[in-house]
Amino acid sequence: MEKLMITGGRPLQGTVSISGAKNSAIALIPATILADSEVVLDNLPLLSDVAVFADILEELGAKVTREGSQMRIDPTQIKSIPMPNGSVKKLRASYYMMGALLGKFKEATIGLPGGCNFEPRPIDQHIKGFEALGATVTNEHGSIHLYAKELRGAKIYLDVSSVGATINIMLAASRAKGSTIIENAAKEPEIIDVATLLNSMGAVIKGAGTETIRIEGVSELHGCRHSIIPDRIQAGTYMIAAAATRGDVVIDNVIPKHMEAMTAKLLEMGVRIEELDESIRVIGCSNYEAVDVKALVYPGFPTDLQSPMTSLLTQADGVSVLSDFVYSSRFKHVPELVRMGAKIRVEGRSAIIEGSRLNAAKVKATDLRAGAALVIAGLTVEEGITEVSGVEFIDRGYDFLVENFRRLGADIWRETE
Numbered sequence: 001m002e003k004l005m006i007t008g009g010r011p012l013q014g015t016v017s018i019s020g021a022k023n024s025a026i027a028l029i030p031a032t033i034l035a036d037s038e039v040v041l042d043n044l045p046l047l048s049d050v051a052v053f054a055d056i057l058e059e060l061g062a063k064v065t066r067e068g069s070q071m072r073i074d075p076t077q078i079k080s081i082p083m084p085n086g087s088v089k090k091l092r093a094s095y096y097m098m099g100a101l102l103g104k105f106k107e108a109t110i111g112l113p114g115g116c117n118f119e120p121r122p123i124d125q126h127i128k129g130f131e132a133l134g135a136t137v138t139n140e141h142g143s144i145h146l147y148a149k150e151l152r153g154a155k156i157y158l159d160v161s162s163v164g165a166t167i168n169i170m171l172a173a174s175r176a177k178g179s180t181i182i183e184n185a186a187k188e189p190e191i192i193d194v195a196t197l198l199n200s201m202g203a204v205i206k207g208a209g210t211e212t213i214r215i216e217g218v219s220e221l222h223g224c225r226h227s228i229i230p231d232r233i234q235a236g237t238y239m240i241a242a243a244a245t246r247g248d249v250v251i252d253n254v255i256p257k258h259m260e261a262m263t264a265k266l267l268e269m270g271v272r273i274e275e276l277d278e279s280i281r282v283i284g285c286s287n288y289e290a291v292d293v294k295a296l297v298y299p300g301f302p303t304d305l306q307s308p309m310t311s312l313l314t315q316a317d318g319v320s321v322l323s324d325f326v327y328s329s330r331f332k333h334v335p336e337l338v339r340m341g342a343k344i345r346v347e348g349r350s351a352i353i354e355g356s357r358l359n360a361a362k363v364k365a366t367d368l369r370a371g372a373a374l375v376i377a378g379l380t381v382e383e384g385i386t387e388v389s390g391v392e393f394i395d396r397g398y399d400f401l402v403e404n405f406r407r408l409g410a411d412i413w414r415e416t417e
């Protein structure tokens with residue numbers, strides 16, 4: 001096990017380049033199962049979740065070769081073997097194996113997903129979608145078994161606009177007979193990315209990025225080459241870190257449109273922002289206004305940036321209220337920040353944050369974004385060494401985190417626990 005050691009108090013300066021989006025990558029890799037020839041994915045992030053997914057596909061019989069940020073996947077030998085345990089338990093997005101295998105083989109057995117369990121994360125909307133397409137879904141000893149004699153297009157209204165359910169239904173419906181309409185679909189940019197890949201593979205998907213997605217099923221899908229969109233959550237994390245350390249950082253290889261909710265909040269706090277075509281410059285200052293933030297589905301403020309934002313709001317003057325309307329109790333970072341001297345209390349789905357100076361402490365990341373929040377908090381501390389354990393969670397979503405922060409002037413390093 002490793003931990004991160006941070007001597008903070010240095011304003012971050014320079015340029016950081018953002019890699020491909022985790023939440024796209026881990027949907028695109030299983031999507032390639034549906035193809036009947038090689039798919040090449042470019043701009044892949046070097047994350048533990050991506051490595052685990054490559055292992056899962058290899059276990060099923062795919063040939064996976066990786067060179068830097070490119071992955072070539074030859075799915076021609078894949079079989080739908082039951083995967084009740086093992087790698088699928090290591091990550092949340094293993095649920096995409098259900099949609100992909102059901103679409104291709106009409107049958108799958110997959111263990112319930114693992115990943116960051118900051119609160120119960122049901123998959124009832126995924127199941128509802130598969131059943132609407134004609135599958136029988138049973139839960140046997142913690143594994144989901146799916147079977148369909150034939151998949152038929154259907155109209156599916158999602159009770160919550162779930163990212164995972166929207167993508168999973170797109171995967172299965174791409175190979176169903178007839179038309180599927182998803183209403184109240186999630187609109188996150190990663191959904192457009194998955195639809196773009198599937199369409200390049202020969203699928204017929206319209207409306208991705210809106211609340212109504214139409215899918216005309218096709219009988220086969222072929223290989224293609226696809227470049228993954230930049231990771232808006234990594235980008236937002238570095239924007240927050242730049243502001244929190246009162247630094248001056250250019251965040252490169254981003255789509256500024258994807259960052260609007262983040263940018264708007266930073267501007268409201270008094271942070272200076274300069275936008276170019278594919279980069280955003282964040283210039284911090286000595287005093288920030290307290291603001292209220294509501295984490296919502298896209299294009300609202302992302303729940304995945306809620307924890308890092310909590311750390312920044314400890315640096316504002318006055319009281320901020322940060323509410324999460326996607327995950328009501330995603331506050332495992334709060335007790336750890338309190339150990340660092342933060343004045344935060346949680347009331348219902350909100351964190352009430354009073355500006356305060358943070359001090360060095362030994363803290364523990366219990367999920368990915370809680371980890372990012374603790375690193376940002378550590379970067380603001382002027383005396384002593386902050387120790388963040390639970391690095392394996394952080395490695396799920398941030399490649400080259402230490403290298404990137406060091407290049408920006410931070411004093412941060414890994415140590416074995």
Ligand SMILES: CC(=O)N[C@H]1[C@@H](OP(=O)(O)OP(=O)(O)OC[C@H]2O[C@@H](n3ccc(=O)[nH]c3=O)[C@H](O)[C@@H]2O)O[C@H](CO)[C@@H](O)[C@@H]1O
Nearest residue numbers: 023093121122123124125126160162163164165304326327
């Ligand atoms: C791999 C991936 O892309 N992960 C992201 C994805 O997770 P994930 O796809 O798991 O999140 P969802 O969009 O499905 O969840 C949104 C909300 O819907 C609820 N819900 C979801 C599905 C369901 O069947 N029933 C149900 O009630 C959840 O409990 C949550 O309150 O979107 C989340 C919300 O933007 C992000 O935090 C995650 O980083």
Ligand SMILES: C=C(OP(=O)(O)O)C(=O)O
Nearest residue numbers: 092093115116304368369
């Ligand atoms: C919660 C997250 O990811 P996952 O859904 O993969 O656990 C995240 O990226 O913040």
